[in-house]
Amino acid sequence: MLTVRELCMRFGGVLALNRVGFEVATGSVTALIGPNGAGKTTVFNCITGFYKASSGEIRLHGETGEKNLIAILGEPLQAGDVLHPKELAKKIYYKMFGGAHLATRAGVVRTFQNVRLFKEMTAMENLLVAQRHRVDWRPLSGLVKSRGYRRKEAAAVERGWYWLDFFGLGEDGNRLAGELPYGRQRRLEMARAMCVEPRLLCLDEPAAGLNPNETRELSGLIRQLRDRHGVTVCLIEHDMGLVMEISDHVVVLDHGQVIARGTPREVGEDPLVLEAYLGISGEEAA
Amino acid sequence: MSATKETLLTGLVAFLLFAPLTGVSLDGYGLNPHWQNPFLLAGMAMLGRLLLVRLQGLRLPVGLAGYDWQTRLQRPILAVVVIAALIFPWLVGKYWLNVATLALIYVLLALGLNIVVGLAGLLDLGFVAFYAVGAYFYALTFKYLDLSFWIALPGGALLAGLCGMLLGFPVLRMHGDYLAIVTLGFGEIVRLVLNNWIDFTNGPNGVRAPFPSFFGLDFSRHPMPGKSSFHQFFHLSYSPIHKDIFLFILLFFIVCGMVYFVRRLRRMPLGRAWEALREDEIACRALGINHVTVKLSAFGIGAMTGGIGGAFFAASQGFVNPTSFTFMESAHILAIVVLGGMGSTAGVIAAAVILTFLPEALRDFAEYRGLMFGCAMVMMMIWRPRGLLRSRRALFQREQSAC
Numbered sequence: 001m002l003t004v005r006e007l008c009m010r011f012g013g014v015l016a017l018n019r020v021g022f023e024v025a026t027g028s029v030t031a032l033i034g035p036n037g038a039g040k041t042t043v044f045n046c047i048t049g050f051y052k053a054s055s056g057e058i059r060l061h062g063e064t065g066e067k068n069l070i071a072i073l074g075e076p077l078q079a080g081d082v083l084h085p086k087e088l089a090k091k092i093y094y095k096m097f098g099g100a101h102l103a104t105r106a107g108v109v110r111t112f113q114n115v116r117l118f119k120e121m122t123a124m125e126n127l128l129v130a131q132r133h134r135v136d137w138r139p140l141s142g143l144v145k146s147r148g149y150r151r152k153e154a155a156a157v158e159r160g161w162y163w164l165d166f167f168g169l170g171e172d173g174n175r176l177a178g179e180l181p182y183g184r185q186r187r188l189e190m191a192r193a194m195c196v197e198p199r200l201l202c203l204d205e206p207a208a209g210l211n212p213n214e215t216r217e218l219s220g221l222i223r224q225l226r227d228r229h230g231v232t233v234c235l236i237e238h239d240m241g242l243v244m245e246i247s248d249h250v251v252v253l254d255h256g257q258v259i260a261r262g263t264p265r266e267v268g269e270d271p272l273v274l275e276a277y278l279g280i281s282g283e284e285a286a
Numbered sequence: 287m288s289a290t291k292e293t294l295l296t297g298l299v300a301f302l303l304f305a306p307l308t309g310v311s312l313d314g315y316g317l318n319p320h321w322q323n324p325f326l327l328a329g330m331a332m333l334g335r336l337l338l339v340r341l342q343g344l345r346l347p348v349g350l351a352g353y354d355w356q357t358r359l360q361r362p363i364l365a366v367v368v369i370a371a372l373i374f375p376w377l378v379g380k381y382w383l384n385v386a387t388l389a390l391i392y393v394l395l396a397l398g399l400n401i402v403v404g405l406a407g408l409l410d411l412g413f414v415a416f417y418a419v420g421a422y423f424y425a426l427t428f429k430y431l432d433l434s435f436w437i438a439l440p441g442g443a444l445l446a447g448l449c450g451m452l453l454g455f456p457v458l459r460m461h462g463d464y465l466a467i468v469t470l471g472f473g474e475i476v477r478l479v480l481n482n483w484i485d486f487t488n489g490p491n492g493v494r495a496p497f498p499s500f501f502g503l504d505f506s507r508h509p510m511p512g513k514s515s516f517h518q519f520f521h522l523s524y525s526p527i528h529k530d531i532f533l534f535i536l537l538f539f540i541v542c543g544m545v546y547f548v549r550r551l552r553r554m555p556l557g558r559a560w561e562a563l564r565e566d567e568i569a570c571r572a573l574g575i576n577h578v579t580v581k582l583s584a585f586g587i588g589a590m591t592g593g594i595g596g597a598f599f600a601a602s603q604g605f606v607n608p609t610s611f612t613f614m615e616s617a618h619i620l621a622i623v624v625l626g627g628m629g630s631t632a633g634v635i636a637a638a639v640i641l642t643f644l645p646e647a648l649r650d651f652a653e654y655r656g657l658m659f660g661c662a663m664v665m666m667m668i669w670r671p672r673g674l675l676r677s678r679r680a681l682f683q684r685e686q687s688a689c
Contacts, residue, residue, distance in 0.1 A: 037354065097578065104574035112572070118565035121558070124682045128555075129562040130573045135555045142554035143547065157682050173679050194572055 001026040001232045002047070002108075002200055007056035009042055009256075012234045018043045018256040019056070024200065024249075026061075029226055029233045031264075033075065035276055040236045041113060043253070044202055048110045049073055049103030064198060072102040075170075105133075109198035111189045113236075115207045117180030123169060123188050126177050127160035132197035144262055146173045164190040167221065183214045187221075196226070201225065205233040207242050215239060246270065252276070252284035289339045293332050300324075300331035307409075320596045321652050335631025371538050383530045387602050388641035391595050396622040396638045397631070398591025403620065405557060406584035407564025409466040411616055412453075416446040416589035418611035420596025422480060427604045435498035438599035439597045444570035446593025447586040449476075454585035458578055461567075473553055473616055481608040492607025495600035497529055498536075537598055544591060548631050553680045556689035561586050561629070621659070622681040626672020637673075 002024040009017040017039050024030045028223045032040045038062055045051040049056055049069065058069040075096035081088040094102075118126050121199050128135070136142065141149040164170050167187040177188060186206065193201060206222070207215045219242050225231045237243050243250065243264065250267040252260040254276040267273055304324040310317045322539035341359075375383050385680035395417060402410045419421070427433040433441070457468050480487050487493065497505055500516055507524045516532075517524045551557035559580045562570050571577055600606045618641070626637030647654050 050568070097576065099576070099578075101574045101576050104572060110572050112569070116569040116572075118562045120565055121561055122679050122682075125558055125561075126681065127569070129558050129575070132555070132559075132574050137555045139556060141552065142556070143550050160682070161684055170670075174585075176678075176679070190441065190642070194574070195419045240430040 001028075001060070001061060002234070003059045004043070004056075005057050005059075007043070007046060007058065008054045009039075009046060009051060009142070010237055017046070017053075020256070021056075022134060022251045022258060022261060024232060024234050026232055027226065027230065028248040029222065029235070029246050029251045030251065031247035032234065032236045032251050032253065033240075033267075034245045034259075038253040038276075039256040040253055041204060042256075044110060044234075044236060045239070047103070048108055048202060049100035060108060060200070062085065062107065067106045069108070072098050072106070073100075074098040089236055104198075107199035108202060109193045109196045109200070110202040111193050111206065112206055113208065115133070115182075115189050117177040117185055117189055117192070119176065121176050121177060123164065123177050123180065124157065124160050124173045125194050126158045126188060127163060127195045128266055129158055131156045131159060133197075159195065161180050163194050166194075166224075167191045167273040168217075177238055183210055187218075188212065190221070194229075194231075198231060200232045200234060203233065203237075205236055205238065209238060215242055218242070222246055227273045289336065292339055293336045296335040297328045297332040301328040304328060333525070341485055358640040368542070372535065375527075375534045379678055380527050383527065384602070387530070387534050387537060387598075389639050390534070390541050391599050392619070392622060392638040392642050393541050393635050394537075394544060394595040394598070395592055395619045396626065396634045397541075397548055398587075398588045398595065399619050400623050400626075400631070400634050401548065401551075401591070402417075402584055402588035403561070403623050403688065404630070404634070405552070405564065406560040406581065406588075408457075408581065408584065409462060410469045410585075410588070411466045411471035411613070411620065412471070412476075413588075413592055413619055414611045414613070414616040415453075415476035416450055416592030417596040417599065417615070418476050418480060418606075418608070419446040419449050419589075420488065420593030421495070421600040421606045421610070422493070422596070423593070424597045424600045425495040426487065428496055429493055435496070435587065435597070435601055437596065438503060441595045443590045443593040445594065447590035450585040450587075450589025450592075453589075454582040458581060470616075473611075475612060477608050477611050480611070487608075490607055490609070492605055494605055495603070497532070497604065498601050500532055505532070533598070533602055540594065540598075544594075545631060545635070551633075552629075556580075556583060608630045621663065621679045625663070625673060630673055630678075633673045 004023070005021045007017055007020040008015065012116070020039070020043060022030075032043060042051065046053045047069065049072065052073045053070055056070075060067045060069055071090075072094050075091055077091060077095075081091060118129065121129070134152060136146075136149040136152045138149075161170070161173065164173055167190060169180075169184060169191060171222050172184060172188070175270070177185065180188060190201075190203070190206065203222075207218055210218060222233055222235075223246055226233055235247075247264055250260075250262065250264050251258060251265055252270070252273050254272075259276060260270040261273045262270070273279055292442055301378075304327040308323040309321060310319055329687050330390075339393075374386065378386075386432055395413070398416070399410065399413045402413070404410050420442040423445050424435065425443065427438050432567070434532045453469065453472050460468060460602040480488055483489070499505075503514055503519050504510075505516050505528055507515070507517075509518070516522075516528060522528070552561070559570070560583075562573075562575065563577060563584075567577055570580070603610075603620050613635065622637045622641055623634055625641070626634035648655070648658075653660070
């Protein structure tokens with residue numbers, strides 16, 4: 001589904017990511033873990049187009065072919081481009097109109113570490129905003145409420161109720177997102193991401209601030225998303241219980257480098273990982 | 287206390303209060319009774335009390351459902367407003383009619399700015415620039431190309447919209463304070479260009495703008511030879527107020543159209559995207575919404591409304607010059623939007639009408655106008671920071687959408 005190769009991200013003199021490489025298999029749950037400041041969220045920001053990677057490649061594979069997630073952010077123009085007018089036109093187009101929204105349209109949708117809902121809008125409106133591709137944007141058909149417009153709008157609302165019910169928010173459709181309790185806001189954010197119909201869902205610490213009960217429910221929901229809706233999930237998480245329970249593949253980052261990859265069990269026994277987390281070397285631990 | 291009892295009590299108190307105040311008047315050494323006055327006033331007070339009691343009875347508990355009584359009364363209130371607005375120009379004189387026309391222009395401007403500031407959350411301190419573009423487009427195209435109002439109106443709106451998008455491009459990456467300063471500068475640039483490009487705009491001396499025609503009929507007492515005038519065509523005796531009534535009603539219908547447009551927009555994908563952009567731009571991008579086009583469309587449509595307002599301003603004044611388009615004007619429009627409640631259509635309309643009529647009605651206190659205005663703003667910010675009326679949200683039911 002997703003291949004990340006040799007990804008480097010530089011902020012001035014700081015090398016936040018140093019040749020990070022991993023793969024996310026279609027239909028899997030991949031967890032990205034590591035101590036604070038390891039660069040997990042930076043990887044996410046690169047994948048979802050919020051940061052432009054300094055070098056390396058990120059490719060999304062799918063039925064429609066491959067998509068280069070770095071090119072859509074706009075690459076620097078070079079003198080050699082003049083020889084390939086088609087490529088140049090593409091580059092200029094992406095420079096002007098490129099950005100994170102194109103990564104989303106390619107199928108990579110994310111949630112945020114600190115919940116980012118549209119607080120002054122109702123839960124349902126939050127979901128409708130996400131269904132950009134489903135509704136009729138033309139102002140005129142909306143003004144006269146044409147039949148096509150109403151049908152599309154009704155379909156979007158119905159889809160919204162479906163996801164609200166799925167995440168157990170059926171009662172909250174008409175409440176303002178900002179006045180929902182925290183746990184529900186988290187779920188609403190996931191529902192909103194699902195309304196975009198992602199192929200790869202990136203969850204940034206979905207269990208942060210949830211109580212053990214809610215975390216348990218969450219792992220059930222994530223598993224259902226993968227099994228019933230065919231979504232590939234990539235998540236950053238600190239709750240090791242959750243990671244060990246639901247992920248098929250774990251990637252461990254420390255100081256901007258991948259230090260281990262594998263199944264949860266393999267990673268849990270890796271001396272490098274133990275060192276990174278506990279600050280002791282493998283021999284001492286043994 | 288039952289509603290009837292309360293109403294009667296209110297009537298009694300009002301009568302006792304108004305009877306000595308308005309019921310008699312001093313005429314030399316004698317007293318002239320005017321018994322109809324206190325009865326009328328007491329009746330009005332009773333009616334008001336009754337309505338209030340009834341409305342409170344309808345109010346539902348907290349949450350969004352609490353707005354139900356508003357939806358129920360929407361149509362009757364709308365009908366009353368429309369009828370009142372259509373009767374109004376025949377009852378008042380030229381002076382108040384002109385004030386009302388100005389109020390409608392401010393409603394239009396405030397609705398436009400409300401799109402940019404209230405819905406899309408982009409603080410624009412140079413909104414008057416688009417107002418000026420609309421006004422000058424009409425005056426200048428008449429001067430050089432002899433275009434009529436009916437061509438200049440959409441033309442000016444389009445040009446203003448284009449200017450809005452043009453301004454939008456450089457400020458795409460800006461937020462809050464920075465955006466405000468850039469737009470402020472843009473507003474001043476437009477005013478200074480109009481002021482100093484004397485060859486083209488006639489500078490501070492201004493440009494004449496003619497009165498719009500009514501399907502080719504003008505409103506002059508003695509039309510140009512070979513042409514017919516409004517009062518001749520309809521066999522009316524000439525009255526200078528005809529044209530003011532015409533302009534008022536025309537503007538009223540345009541404002542109605544605009545109100546409908548803005549109200550619909552809020553329930554349409556575009557308006558929802560604007561509001562989402564105001565709430566959280568990063569989340570918007572993460573949902574695949576192109577923030578560039580959404581922002582530009584907000585700037586463009588807001589500016590377009592300003593342009594329409596400008597064309598009407600030029601037509602009603604008959605003359606434009608740069609002193610009408612200072613920063614104070616921008617601040618005034620922004621104050622209307624803030625007082626009315628950002629994003630709320632009804633609140634903005636109410637604020638525009640009140641803020642235009644009140645200073646006119648209180649001419650005697652003209653010196654204290656700024657002071658009162660400032661106090662009102664401070665009090666609003668303390669007690670009703672979200673404006674006079676809070677905007678309502680669309681509600682959705684299962685199986686059917688609330689269009």
